[in-house]
Structures are given as structure tokens and as C-alpha cells.
Amino acid sequence: MAQIFPEWMNETPKMAAIGTVVLGGVASLGLWWWGSPKHTDVGYMPKQPIEYSHKLHAGTLEMDCRYCHAYVERSPHAGVPSTQTCMNCHAQVKKDSPKLAALRDSWADGKGDKSIRWVRIHKVPDFAYFDHSAHVGVGVGQNRAAIGCETCHGSIDEMDVVKQEKPLSMAWCIDCHTAPTLNLRPVDKMTTMRWLPDPAWRDQAARIAKTLDPPGNLNATRLNPAGDQITVAAAGCTGCHR
Structure with missing residues (x-):
């Protein structure tokens, strides 16, 4: 019987399988990127009811x-x-x-009927818990420090219209929770834009990191009204998912 198809056609199923895997991978990566916070949230700049700069x-x-x-x-x-x-x-x-x-x-x-309806920009998912006060007041006493506003919100003093600068994703949060030393700063420098640590503060931040539990991981504490030290955020799952 005469050969109907050329020999190179024998490789077609193999090439089709490889192509399917490659295209499937590319499509999966594309869908992941499209649905990630970096794509959906970073750059979000809604129009506000008042043009506040x-x-x-x-x-x-x-x-x-x-x-x-x-x-x-x-x-x-x-x-x-x-x-x-x-x-x-x-x-x-x-x-x-x-x-x-x-x-x-x-x-x-005067009745609240015409309250200004500001549009929220930064928001973590409902299944994640975030406490501002815990982040701007990490630790107690001599081991007190803060996460600066610009760490999460960017150079807000350069924005005519506020936009979301960071993804606020789980991976992004964990990067800081597992190595907070890079982002800790003195409490009185909390709102300072483009603040740079000096050698003395780097040493202090390293000492603060050693007091965290477990060492080097963010286990934020604060004082309750009775003066007792309580944990309000931890590096473990329950710190954010309660």
C-alpha cells in the first residue's frame, strides 16, 4: 500500500502534545497575572468626590x-x-x-445626609485582618519601632491623586513579616518620606528583631488599657486569618 502521508507527519502528535503543554502553561501564567493583586490593584486611582491633593x-x-x-x-x-x-x-x-x-x-x-463619600483605595481581602495601630507601634519601651507610611502607601507627598502603590498581597506581607528589620524605623520618623536609616538605627533595628518571637520574625505587641503587653499580630497564620 502506498504511503499517503509524509514521514514528518509521524512527529505531529508529539509536537501537538508539547504545544498544548506550553500554551497551557503560558495561558495559566497569564490568568494568574491577570488575577493577581499586582495587576488588579496596583495603580488603582479612583476619582474622589473632592479633588484633594x-x-x-x-x-x-x-x-x-x-x-x-x-x-x-x-x-x-x-x-x-x-x-x-x-x-x-x-x-x-x-x-x-x-x-x-x-x-x-x-x-x-449638619445631619450626615450629605457626608463626603470618600472612595477607599487600600483594602486587604475580608478574610485577612489588618491593624494599623499594630504596624505604626511595633514593640514596647526601648524596643519600640514603626513601619513608615511610605512602606505601604508609597511617596504619598508626591501624589496629586492617590493611587495604590503596593499589591497588599499575602506574599508581599509575608516578605516583611519574616524580615521586618528592613522596614522598621523610629516612631518619630513614621510619616517621614524617603527616610534613610543611619548605622546607629540599623544596629537598633537588629536588636529589636532579636526580641521578636520567633527571633527575626514580626510578632507585633502593644499595651492594652490595663498596661498589659498583648500580641496583636504574628508571623503565623492566625495573625492575619482570624
Whole structure:
């Protein structure tokens, strides 16, 4: 019987199998990237109800982050500024600006019906627990340190419109929880942008890391109202998944 197909056709099934594996792998990687926080969240820059410039307020005017985010040191949530906080300045400064119409309406309302609906940008999944106060106040006494605002939020003082700089993914969090020394800084430098550690602080951070449990891993503690030291975040699973 005459040969119908050329001999190279014998390799077709093998090549098809290899191609399927390669294309499947590429497709899987593509879907993983498309669904990862780095793709879906980094760069997220929603339009806010008021054109608030962090570059102006935190950069040019050098306002402390905690003036507006007043609960960051004592609450799991940093909070957003109330209308009253904004009007402390804007009752006099730019009080007739059309860009602040929503602020004036909220202030005049007085009932909360016209509260400013700020759009949240940074949010971890509902199955993960995050406590701001634990991160800006790690340890107690001489071993007290903080994670700087810019570590998670980027150079906020250079942003006219705030966007998400970091993925806030599990891997990203674990990188810090297992080696926090690189990100620890003095508490009074918490809001300082582009802060660089000096040799003395590097030594201090290394000493703080040795006091963590287990050594070198982030096991954040704070004092409760009774003055007792309590653990509020740990390197283990239960630190974030409760």
C-alpha cells in the first residue's frame, strides 16, 4: 500500500502534545497575572468626590498624615477626615472655591445626609485582618519601632491623586513579616518620606528583631488599657486569618 502521508507527519502528535503543554502553561501564567493583586490593584486611582491633593497638603504644606488620619495610632483603621477636620482650615482658606462645593454642602447639612463619600483605595481581602495601630507601634519601651507610611502607601507627598502603590498581597506581607528589620524605623520618623536609616538605627533595628518571637520574625505587641503587653499580630497564620 502506498504511503499517503509524509514521514514528518509521524512527529505531529508529539509536537501537538508539547504545544498544548506550553500554551497551557503560558495561558495559566497569564490568568494568574491577570488575577493577581499586582495587576488588579496596583495603580488603582479612583476619582474622589473632592479633588484633594496629597502633593499639596502632605508635600508642599508638610501636613502630618495623622492630622487627617487621626486614628492610625490607636485603631485598626486609619480613618478618613471628617468634614469638621477639613473645615478647620477651609472655613477660611479657599472657602469659596468651586472645588470645595461638596465640602461646604456637607458642612451646611449638619445631619450626615450629605457626608463626603470618600472612595477607599487600600483594602486587604475580608478574610485577612489588618491593624494599623499594630504596624505604626511595633514593640514596647526601648524596643519600640514603626513601619513608615511610605512602606505601604508609597511617596504619598508626591501624589496629586492617590493611587495604590503596593499589591497588599499575602506574599508581599509575608516578605516583611519574616524580615521586618528592613522596614522598621523610629516612631518619630513614621510619616517621614524617603527616610534613610543611619548605622546607629540599623544596629537598633537588629536588636529589636532579636526580641521578636520567633527571633527575626514580626510578632507585633502593644499595651492594652490595663498596661498589659498583648500580641496583636504574628508571623503565623492566625495573625492575619482570624
